[in-house]
Amino acid sequence: MTARPPRPRGRAALLIVGAAFVVAATASVALSAATARDDEPAAAPSPVVLDLEARPPKWLSAYRLFEGDGSDQRPSHGVTPYDVNTPLFSDYAAKHRFVWVPPGKSARYHAEEAFAFPVGTILIKTFAYPRDARDPRKGERLVETRLLIHHEDGWKGWPYIWNEEQTDARLKIAGGIREVAWIDAEGGEQSLRYIVPNANQCEGCHGQKPKLPEGVTPTPGPTKVKLVPIGPTARSLNRTLAYADGEANQLARWTERAILEGAPASEEAPRLAVWDDPETGSVEERARAWLEMNCAHCHNPRGPGNTTALDLRASQRDPLRFGVRKPPVAAGRGSGGRLHDIEPGDPDASIFVYRIGSTDPGIMMPELGRRLTHAEGLALVREWIRGMKDGE
């Protein structure tokens, strides 16, 4: 295997010395990585390695989250896969989600918010594209794996970018752009300059202000934003998943594996509609679910997009707060000349449709995490707005 050498930096003085080091550094990494794998028995109890005191490891393999080199995303023992009812759209990337909770600890159930995970929890999300969507046997091209790790002082996010050889992923705190290409289900060639967000941009979606008591006006200034997980809520996880040993409800399985404590029976827990499954909800419920998962991480009263008071959580019942005839505040050219976020009955006059449909960085929403338009999600939002009556 060849690991990617650290890229030489732009300073002339370092270049020559650097070039010599690069070779050696590569050898070092290759050695340690190989050793790590050779020594590790496949079914060791809790192979996952996490040192909360140390700087994050440079290579994803150091955490031992996956069997083998991780290229087929088979989780290690104790690492549990999960899926959500309605996902955030990420340029049609496939996502592999996993959770690891330190042995002997559990997350506490919450009906509304993300579960209260113990310190030492790792949430893992890998973004991948099929090589050929017509033939799953050709496998996937892994692009990045994002880790959200719960430290004593809060969650921290780290992006790891997979190497060309698909043998390991390297920490890239500054993110970057990666060319990806795949063949779609119709046999068409697709390509994309995929953007890996930097570590700061975690805050762009996962950052939440501390909760204010009901009725307290927010004051400007020093409310420190904290990172919080988005996906692992009761309503997103309340669904069945095909595990290696058969199908099971995720809340039940997490409880059984002691990842989660305090959860009610799945019928008692809230459940978000699956955006593209009409059996799970009405058009409105599915559109609101789609908006929650694609927009509400910013547009909620404590999120990064709270400045405009737009609240796209599915639980928000006040039509003005979720956009009905709400004038834009800081949209700039993002208004597209439209007067309201949602104009009931008229998708084309609604700013939502304009911004969800745009790929211009100065217009598009969400503003991070996508370069393409989610045509199917947009169609759902259009359908919902078109069906709204004027008096709503």
Added chain:
Amino acid sequence: MKRRQLIVLVAAVAVATLLPAAVARAGDVIAPGPDANEDIQEALILAEAGAVVELGEGTFELALPLSLARDGVTVRGQGIGKTVLSFAKQETGSEGFLVTGSGCTLEAFTVADTKGDGIKVKGANGITLRQVRAEWTAGPKTENGGYGLYPVECKNVLVDGCSARGASDAGIYVGQSENVIIRGCRVEENVAGIEVENSNHVDVHGNTATKNTGGILVFDLPDLPRQGGGHVRVFDNDVKDNDTPNFAAKGNIVALVPRGTGLLIMANRNVEVFENRIGGHPTTNVLISSYLTTGREIKDPKYYPFPEGIHIHDNEYGACGSEPDGELGKIVAGIAGLPLPSIVWDGVVNPEVAVEGALPHDRRLVITEKVEDPGKFFINLDLLTAMRDPKAAKPSRDLAPHEGEREPLTPAKVPGAE
């Protein structure tokens, strides 16, 4: 395996030597080049409090936006126009530079041609923008980003010696913030030159606002988490020739600003405007308006749409009012005739606090100006009446109801701004 041990040793030394060089960027000058985007971002993520991230001279072509979440970090270029962060080829990000850390300073560089806003600062306690320029180089265009310099939900904001050009909303915008000083800046060819929105304890002074659609705007708007903007002082500014046609995208509040408005105060409580030089405005030099005049529906029960406690004194006025713009301009011209006077007030007051049509003194509009022809200087449009029944309206040019003393507002205090 001596050879192997040697390799490991060399490798260990190499890693130890190379890594700090690769990551500990603070203290180094980052030069433009293909790695600069990543280098700057990495330095911003790793910078400790007190660190200076220094950017070299030249143009940095950046495809990805920059963000700073650490506290107490300074990002310093070699000067406006010398260090240029060009986002002409930006591929993602709704702003060029986002700051969410507190106590940071950005100084001596230009941010050019961002797809969205130029520099956004959100939720910081303490932010200094000094000698920073946000610019869209092709000049006024609807396709340009909204805000040039954009602190929002901040406390203790100093914007000093900065400039902004081409913003399709506001060149310098401060919103939902407290303790703000904007001084010595130059804003030109934006829709709004400087806009202060839903903010308190703000000083705007010693700035030049020219060739915008509207020079300086002081707004309080509904539907925002923070309301009740006020205690704003606007003084010693040159507000001249703001006559660029409005190029904001429709739907935005600034799209309603008539071309050629020097100063626009909408809603707000306690604004003191003094010792400015204001002239060359085709619509009017100073427009004072209630939010009701926008014709927009108010659905926010907490919102107070009336400007109150406005004090205008000791300014110098140049020509204005010969070519009022837009729907509002047409209506005003219909009532006042041409040219429009230097100060136009819509005359819309809260009926619940007015006593026989007049406000108590502390809420009143007070105007103290030495003018040659008082009859042509001011108009109260009585606009609400005029909209309902033009014949019943009683527009007035009488300054007498606006005489009287008022205590000066206290200066805005921002630590480190002295």
